[in-house]
Amino acid sequence: MRIASGLAIIGILSSSASAGQVGPSLSQRDIAAFVGIWVLDAARSGQTETTTERRIITSDPTAMLMEIHRSADASPIALVYKFDGSPVVKQFGSGTAESRLLREDAGLVLETVFTINNQPITVRELLPSSPPGAEMQIALTLRVEHGYQGAVSPRTPPNVSKAINVYNRQP
Numbered sequence: 638m639r640i641a642s643g644l645a646i647i648g649i650l651s652s653s654a655s656a657g658q659v660g661p662s663l664s665q666r667d668i669a670a671f672v673g674i675w676v677l678d679a680a681r682s683g684q685t686e687t688t689t690e691r692r693i694i695t696s697d698p699t700a701m702l703m704e705i706h707r708s709a710d711a712s713p714i715a716l717v718y719k720f721d722g723s724p725v726v727k728q729f730g731s732g733t734a735e736s737r738l739l740r741e742d743a744g745l746v747l748e749t750v751f752t753i754n755n756q757p758i759t760v761r762e763l764l765p766s767s768p769p770g771a772e773m774q775i776a777l778t779l780r781v782e783h784g785y786q787g788a789v790s791p792r793t794p795p796n797v798s799k800a801i802n803v804y805n806r807q808p
Contacts, residue, residue, distance in 0.1 A: 663720040663740060665696045670768030671745075672696055675804035678772075682802040692804065700725075701738060703747075718747055729753075742766075757782045762802075773804045 677690040691706040693713075699721075705714040717725040718738035726735045732752040739746040744766035751758045763776040779798045 662722070663738060663745070665698065665720075667720075667740075668694075668696055668701045668745070671701070671764060671773070674807040675773060676807055678803040678805055683800060684802075691807075716747075716749060769806070771806050773806070775802045775804065776800075777802055 672694050675692045675694065677684065677688065677692075679686050679688045682688075689708045693704040693706070695702045699719060701718040701720070703716045703718070705716070707714075714729070714734070715727070716734060716736045717727070718736055719725055720738065722737055722739055724735050724737045726733050728734075729751055730753070732754070734749055734751050736747070736749040739748060741763070743763055745764040747760075747762040747764065749760045751760065759778075759780040759782075761778040761780075763778075765774060777800045779800075781796045781798075
């Protein structure tokens with residue numbers, strides 16, 4: 638599906654209308670199990686074998702920090718997700734990336750809105766509610782607000798794509 642491929646081209650992660658609530662602040666303890674180096678299992682994620690992605694997740698006292706390394710990109714994508722749920726806006730090419738961290742009953746949500754050519758592309762990633770072990774499955778929703786193409790599913794609008802990405806923890 639072209640929208641799923643578009644996600645690989647854009648480079649990452651968050652939602653359309655946010656169902657998440659900011660609620661109580663998170664802490665380093667809440668995301669400690671996610672800290673580490675994670676590599677996308679392209680085959681199990683329905684991606685081509687040439688799709689390579691490595692995520693380095695760290696934290697500081699106020700935020701979860703994520704670097705996304707992809708072979709197609711000249712430099713990694715660096716995103717900041719504040720524990721208090723407030724948005725962080727960073728430069729992303731000629732546009733911006735606005736990221737925020739939400740807590741939902743189903744788990745932690747990483748929501749990033751990439752603005753490209755003044756058009757939003759929203760990536761919503763639902764991290765598992767239980768701590769991951771050597772493998773982490775992330776439920777991904779991508780919403781493109783312009784120029785979308787692809788097969789139309791009767792359950793989702795044509796500008797929304799959903800997938801499960803599987804990541805393996807690296808030593």
